[in-house]
Amino acid sequence: MAARIMDIAKTFGIDILKKFYNLTVTLLVVALAMLIIYWGFSLFSSRAKVVKPGxxxxxxxxxxxxxxxxxxxxxxxxxxxxxxxxxxxxxxxxxxxxxxxxxxxxxxxxxxxxxxxxxxxxxxxxxxxxxxxxxxxxxxxxxxxxxxxxxxxxxxxxxxxxxxxxIPGYYAAYPYYRTLFDKAGIKCSVLSTGPYKTYGETYERESMSEGMRQQMSSLLESRYESLTDDIASSRGIEKEKLVQMIDSGELSxxxxxxxxxxxxxxxxxxxxxxxxxxxxxxxxxxxxxxxxxxxSLPKVSKSKASGKGSIALIYAEGNIYMDDVNPSILRKESVITPVVLCSQIESASDDEDIKGIVIRVNSSGGSALASDIISDSIAMAREKKPVYISMGPVAASGGYYIASQADRIFAGKETLTGSIGVVSVIPTFEGVYEKLGVNVERLQRGKYSGTMDLSKSLSPDEEALLQRSIENVYAEFKQRVSSGRNIDLETLEGYAQGRVWTGDKAVEIGLVDEVGNLGDALDAMAKKTGLGRSDVTLVESGKKDMTMARMVRDNLARLQGEPLNIQGPVEELLLECEKLLEIREEPLLLMPYELD
Missing domain, CATH: 3.90.226.10 (2-enoyl-CoA Hydratase; Chain A, domain 1)
Incomplete structure (x- = not known):
């Protein structure tokens, strides 16, 4: 009898669980369907709106x-x-x-x-x-x-x-962390290839170097001249009077x-x-x-070109990394990686319907290795069809490295480009360990096996070894540019050493072919291939799936990943340490500053 009751209870329990499971699945399916209908309706309604007269x-x-x-x-x-x-x-x-x-x-x-x-x-x-x-x-x-x-x-x-x-003029302020790092027990070794390759000097120095000051002053003055020229011509104001008003603070x-x-x-x-x-x-x-x-209206947004002939348009925007540092689609940011960009270039290169490739580069650089891999991908594509580069606001250091292999380069008058040079920033935390009372015991075989140990400072031999390494990368960088731009190495050295150039100056010295925007590059490619501007197709690859699971995961990640509300010098120290740990592993091709 007891066994019979147990069987009935078991059957009843299983039946309840099945019904609960079916109900749960049904509710999830209905919820998902409602979300899809909602998104679809939102998209349809936004696109269905007509533009009223006037x-x-x-x-x-x-x-x-x-x-x-x-x-x-x-x-x-x-x-x-x-x-x-x-x-x-x-x-x-x-x-x-x-x-x-x-x-x-x-x-x-x-x-x-x-x-x-x-x-x-x-x-x-x-x-x-x-x-x-x-x-x-x-x-x-x-x-x-x-x-x-x-x-x-x-x-x-x-x-x-x-x-x-x-309109107060220009003002640029750069914090230097040497004193703060000394107090915290952090030491930074910054190895570079020229007086103008100044990325990282804010970690090693207490004040601005002459190379940094000279170059920043030149770029800021150039930007100021362009601004005052625009105001004077557009508003019909005598430039000398305008400059006097700005410099005196009259327009502040x-x-x-x-x-x-x-x-x-x-x-x-x-x-x-x-x-x-x-x-x-x-x-x-x-x-x-x-x-x-x-x-976003269908009649406004251009459709993808089709037919037997088209021009591929590829975007290369953001810092350059070997791997995607943010594979989630949670953050609104763009990065350049070889796995994505090279696949786009290869796809366009192998497609017989694509007659030419235009790459829009907007990057201040990043990984030297990733830049070299992408550069070689562009060089290979050139063997099959013409490749043109359109430079955005910045195409410098690693951004210029990848651009230098194109058949033709267009840059805006105020594009920041060049910055041919290499830098390595190696932080060590020996002083931090001492302050915290941490004793590190080491077992070592091989003279340089502990070079990248965070708990000790670099020895003179280790510094010399790393300096030779980045000098080799620098030589490779210059060789790439020399062959891509047909500039002899001796002449190129005068343009390199980390110097940043505006687009118009880069044209004068041969780093860029002509001043022009993306439209000019596309027009030139259309003329080269005998096609029209309407024959442009956007090459997309490596797009992330927009699944419900990814959406839920990313939003939960955002909720769980809110940063601690730490402010002041401690926050600044932690942020700079985090940045240093991200960049310490390899030579970098990075422009040393941003210019608004």
Missing amino acids: TYIEVSLPSDITENPYMYVQDWQIQRQTDFFSILEAIEYAATDKNVAGLILDMDSLGIPAQQIGELRVSIEKFKKSGKKVYAAGDGADASSYRAALLSDYIVMTPSQAASFS FISPADAKEKGLIDETMHYERFLRTLSQKDGEKPPIRDISEYA
Whole structure:
């Protein structure tokens, strides 16, 4: 009897578990289906919206906008990043869209670098040829946003003393950590190949080297000259007078009313009132569409080229690594790795329908080994078909290494390039161990087997060994550039040693072929191959799957991985130590600084 009761209970329990399992699976399937329907409806509804007659397109170009289009996860949804060139294409398309009345540049979200402002100028000028107006409006203006706003026909700012217009000149500050590291017991050995290859000097020195100061001053002065030239020509102000106003502080943190009085803007008006002046109906605002939303409309976004002939467009953006340091799609950032970029180049090279390759490089460098592998991949592709390079805001050090093997190189006037040199930064924590009372016992065979031991300082012989290693990498770097650019090594040495050049100067010395943007590179390739600009196809590979599991994993990772709220010198020390540990294993081809 007891056994019978147990059998019944067992059967009943199993039946309950089966029903619970089936119910759980059903609920999960329904939830997944609802999410898919929601995403699909959101995508469809955003694309189904029509552009009403008289619409103005608001153009935002924040400082973190990427050139490489990709997808990422945010707030449990799959997002597609609106890239810089999609926005430029949308601006040019809007010129032909009869429902678009004009553009409004959002001055509060114009943070792109000078080189990209040059590319934006080309698209804005094409738009203006349609006879439509371009306005710029915002609550504040700094040098970057104002320079972009100068592309408009009319600049409007909020008439409030709380709003700010400020063109103070240039200012760059670089923290040097030697004293802090000494107190913490950290020592950095920085090995480099020239007085201008100054990456890492902030860890080893207490103050700026003469090479760093000389080069930064030159680049900042060049950028200042370009800015004042643009303002003087666009606003009809005598340059000498403009420079005097900036240098004296007369244009620092002034009100929009003062800016208008000085002829720097056209009008002061609250944004909502300004919009009503654009409407054809009194008292009503015109229809407004965001540029990202407009760019995603099917009629605006360009479809992939098809047919027997096309030009491959490949993006190489971000720091260069041997392996993807962030395989998750959680963070909105782009990196360059051989496994991805070389596969794209090889795919385009082997495709008989692709007649030429254009690679857009926007990188300050990174791993020397990864740069060499990518460089060789480009050299191999050249054996089959023409390869052109379009340089973005920066294509320096490792970024220039990979570009140097192309048939033809285009750079913006204010692109930062060159930085031919190598650096190694080796941190050691012997002093930290001593402060913490840690005794390290070592067993060693082989003179250099303990060279990369974090717990001890480098010996003179070990430093000499590593210096010889990076000198060999430097020689290889120069040899690559010499053969790729047809410059003899003796002449090249005068351009190397870590020197950074602007695009126009790089043309003068032969590191670059001509000043031009991505459109110029594509036009040149179209002419070379006998194709048209409409025959461009974006080469994508190594794309990450957008699965439900990945989305859940990445969002949970974000929730679990929030950084500790440590502030002040301790936070700064920890962040710099983390950076040093990431870069200590290999020679680096990195530009030593960023320039906004």
